[in-house]
Amino acid sequence: MISFILIIAVSFFFVGIIIRTKSLITGRKGPGIFQPMKDIIRLIKKGAVFSKTTSFIFQIAPSIYFASVLMAILVIPFGQHKGLISFEGDFVFFAYVLATGKFFNIIAALDTGSSFEGMGASREALFSMFAEPAFFILMGSLSLLTGHTSFQEIFASLHFGSYISYILGVLVTAVLIMITLVENSRMPFDDPATHLELTMVHEVMILDNSGFDLGMIQYASSLKFAMYGALIANLFLGSFPLYFTIPIFFAIQILFACTIGILESFMARFRMNHNAQYILALSSVSLLIFLGVLLVLGEFN
Numbered sequence: 001m002i003s004f005i006l007i008i009a010v011s012f013f014f015v016g017i018i019i020r021t022k023s024l025i026t027g028r029k030g031p032g033i034f035q036p037m038k039d040i041i042r043l044i045k046k047g048a049v050f051s052k053t054t055s056f057i058f059q060i061a062p063s064i065y066f067a068s069v070l071m072a073i074l075v076i077p078f079g080q081h082k083g084l085i086s087f088e089g090d091f092v093f094f095a096y097v098l099a100t101g102k103f104f105n106i107i108a109a110l111d112t113g114s115s116f117e118g119m120g121a122s123r124e125a126l127f128s129m130f131a132e133p134a135f136f137i138l139m140g141s142l143s144l145l146t147g148h149t150s151f152q153e154i155f156a157s158l159h160f161g162s163y164i165s166y167i168l169g170v171l172v173t174a175v176l177i178m179i180t181l182v183e184n185s186r187m188p189f190d191d192p193a194t195h196l197e198l199t200m201v202h203e204v205m206i207l208d209n210s211g212f213d214l215g216m217i218q219y220a221s222s223l224k225f226a227m228y229g230a231l232i233a234n235l236f237l238g239s240f241p242l243y244f245t246i247p248i249f250f251a252i253q254i255l256f257a258c259t260i261g262i263l264e265s266f267m268a269r270f271r272m273n274h275n276a277q278y279i280l281a282l283s284s285v286s287l288l289i290f291l292g293v294l295l296v297l298g299e300f301n
Contacts, residue, residue, distance in 0.1 A: 068101025
């Protein structure tokens, strides 16, 4: 329950910190950190408009997408404290409940009958498919290292005590950051600030959404940022007391948001036809983590 409350709290300002960081780097004042949340609230207060070419799939997809993100957040622990849902192999549930929401988001884009949105849906499905092996290799490696298969037990048993383990921690963090950028269609894989046919991925999928539905989709993206930030934070929370871990959690989330803002400021968008191979390269990094785990466990002796 603690993790769920903290992730909701972080989601109110996470995207705002990213935008604020980019503004400061480019020499602009920029909006306040709560401006994106104010925009979402304004959208939620509005009614949704549906095209006559769409079916009930398009109408229910935003709610299912939002619900899938909330369900995934319920699995995430907070240090030694379990998530509201915790069981053996819950990271598999985490991945596929997110996939369910994304599936409905994709078929909702196809339901509009627009080849433009179908193009974005195709790209979204391809990029997610290539990011999935990296996540499972990563979690499988951590499971092998700790001897557990649930999020809470993996993070509670994870300790850094050697140079190799520190390197593994850095690589795990890097992979989770890149997976976050892929899942949220951010730079360098996509640029949400542009609306060019040749470069759009997620933005083109939600062109027909409006009002309340669009607000839910945008807030779900904020929740996903905070959710992956919570996974990164759990790597370093350890067994510290609660009054100490909560400030660490917020500090890591703020640092994570600033890191994304810096990356988006200094990295150019990848060429669309090369995106797949860059995302697939994350699996290679995850394999390095797997080999590092075998080295720590002494399997090469």
